Amino acid sequence: xxxxRPVHRRSFWFVPLAxxxxxxxxxxxxxxxxxxxDLRGLSAVSASIIWASGTHGTYLRxxxxxxxxxxxxxxxxxTLDFRDxxxxxxxEAYLLAAGPGEQSRIYKTSxxxxxxxxxxxxxEPKGFYDCMAFWDRDHGIALGDAIDGVFxxxxxxxxxxxxxxxPEPLRPHxxxxxxxxxxxxxxxxxxxxxxxxxxTGGNAARVFRxxxxxxxxxxxxxxxxxQGASAGIFSxxxxxxxxxxxxxxxxxxxxxxxxxxxxxxxxxxxxxxxEIRPQFYFSAVALDPANSRHLLAVGxxxxxxxxxxxxxxxxxxWEMNLNAATFTAPGQALAVGPKGKVVRFTLPR
Numbered sequence: 001x002x003x004x005r006p007v008h009r010r011s012f013w014f015v016p017l018a019x020x021x022x023x024x025x026x027x028x029x030x031x032x033x034x035x036x037x038d039l040r041g042l043s044a045v046s047a048s049i050i051w052a053s054g055t056h057g058t059y060l061r062x063x064x065x066x067x068x069x070x071x072x073x074x075x076x077x078x079t080l081d082f083r084d085x086x087x088x089x090x091x092e093a094y095l096l097a098a099g100p101g102e103q104s105r106i107y108k109t110s111x112x113x114x115x116x117x118x119x120x121x122x123x124e125p126k127g128f129y130d131c132m133a134f135w136d137r138d139h140g141i142a143l144g145d146a147i148d149g150v151f152x153x154x155x156x157x158x159x160x161x162x163x164x165x166x167p168e169p170l171r172p173h174x175x176x177x178x179x180x181x182x183x184x185x186x187x188x189x190x191x192x193x194x195x196x197x198x199x200t201g202g203n204a205a206r207v208f209r210x211x212x213x214x215x216x217x218x219x220x221x222x223x224x225x226x227q228g229a230s231a232g233i234f235s236x237x238x239x240x241x242x243x244x245x246x247x248x249x250x251x252x253x254x255x256x257x258x259x260x261x262x263x264x265x266x267x268x269x270x271x272x273x274x275e276i277r278p279q280f281y282f283s284a285v286a287l288d289p290a291n292s293r294h295l296l297a298v299g300x301x302x303x304x305x306x307x308x309x310x311x312x313x314x315x316x317x318w319e320m321n322l323n324a325a326t327f328t329a330p331g332q333a334l335a336v337g338p339k340g341k342v343v344r345f346t347l348p349r
Contacts (some may be wrong), residue, residue: 025054029166031066031307037334039262040323041085041095041185047329049090049190051080052336053185057097063090063115066344074116075106083130084185087135094119094160096132096142098182105131106142108160120154120163128154130182131198133190136164141214143198151198153214172217177229183251184324188234199246199270207246211267223273224248224314225258226234235284239292244268247297249281254301261285261297263309269276276311280304284324288347290330297346298322298335305347 002271033039039060041053052060052069057077062069074080076149083188087093097105104122109115122129126147128246134140135301138159144152150173153166178200180187190199190243198208208219226232231250238244242265249260260282261274280301288294295306303325305316322343325335 008025010277011062011179018297026347031069031340031344032337033060033069033340034093035060035069035071035340038338039340039342040081040183040335042324042326042336043093043185044326044328044334045087045089047332049087050326050328050334051085051087051093052324052342053085054097054336054340055081058082058094059085059093059113059119060072060342061090061093065328066342069342072113073290076118077105077107077116079103083182084132085186086132086134086140087256088134090138091173091245094132094134094140096129096185098128098130100128101125104144106132107245113315117160119156120159122152124152124191128179128182130180131185131187133188133196133201134314135190135192135194135213139213141188141190141196143180145179149173151180151208154167155214161188161204166214169235170215171221172208174200175204175206177202177205180233181232181248181251181283183234186284186324187233189238189244190237191241192201193241195238195241195267196246197238199233199236199248201226201234201242203227203232204227205248207233207236207244207264207268218269220264220269220271222246222262223259225250225260226263228252235282237285237287237295239289243287243292245285245287246271247282247285248297249279249299251281251283251300254281256280259294274309276306276309276314277305284325284335286325286333288326288327288333290329291349294347294349296325296327296333296335296347298337303335303343305345307348
């Protein structure tokens with residue numbers, strides 16, 4: 001939702017909650033990111049190759065799992081906020097800048113960040129792009145907030161050489177005040193077999209699903225807190241085509257407990273609330289590639305981990321301020337946050 005993007009300013013604490021003996025067995029390390037910019041975009045190609053993105057046109061890249069992070073700034077993008085990065089190798093990555101009008105842009109590098117090509121600039125003054133996703137390195141899609149009740153969606157089939165809007169009759173309609181959140185670059189997800197999902201908030205909490213790359217859509221209400229423009233679903237993660245998890249809440253009340261996590265076992269058609277408690281505001285959710293029932297969720301008040309959706313308490317929980325998270329390998333995850341924070345988790349399996 002334009003003008004209502006969460007910007008977290010809380011200090012970063014490393015105080016694990018005493019939940020159980022198992023919780024103490026996990027560990028995390030703080031990496032030197034070589035930047036103090038706020039970071040929100042995160043994309044892992046492998047356990048070694050990871051990209052991140054943030055404010056003032058900043059991008060980061062590591063090719064050794066985070067031992068050394070290389071920081072750069074995209075020329076001409078010094079005032080932009082890169083909320084999403086999607087990478088395919090150490091050389092190839094896309095960046096999405098979120099913002100009103102022409103501040104919403106997409107750049108691409110094919111040489112590890114040595115140079116960037118501006119591929120897309122939003123020409124709609126009312127527009128605000130939030131996130132993007134790719135089926136493969138050539139076929140991708142970007143999501144923007146609704147204009148006059150219709151979501152903005154643009155796609156590419158040639159590696160970004162051309163970005164074209166999906167025809168308006170094929171784009172889904174929004175409810176009043178409904179939109180997406182550019183909180184972690186994970187408000188949209190694409191998977192094999194032409195599957196596509198995106199999530200919304202702002203007096204609504206819905207998951208839109210398409211099985212044909214956006215030609216037709218269905219929408220499902222989700223039991224996630226969504227009272228007000230600052231609340232709703234912020235992130236979606238897909239472990240398998242049938243198991244999907246979403247997270248959200250109210251970023252203005254990050255420590256308020258509520259219903260902020262839900263899951264689907266039929267690909268996003270029906271939804272159930274997580275019973276694990278407590279739940280807080282989560283800007284991003286991530287699933288372990290080796291076991292999609294292993295969940296890491298992060299937000300501006302807490303990061304939490306569960307290895308079984310039947311649990312009634314978290315396997316581990318930390319008081320820390322993070323924006324985005326991704327698994328880099330089974331049992332290994334990375335998260336980024338304000339002021340250049342990068343944290344690597346080693347999680348029990």
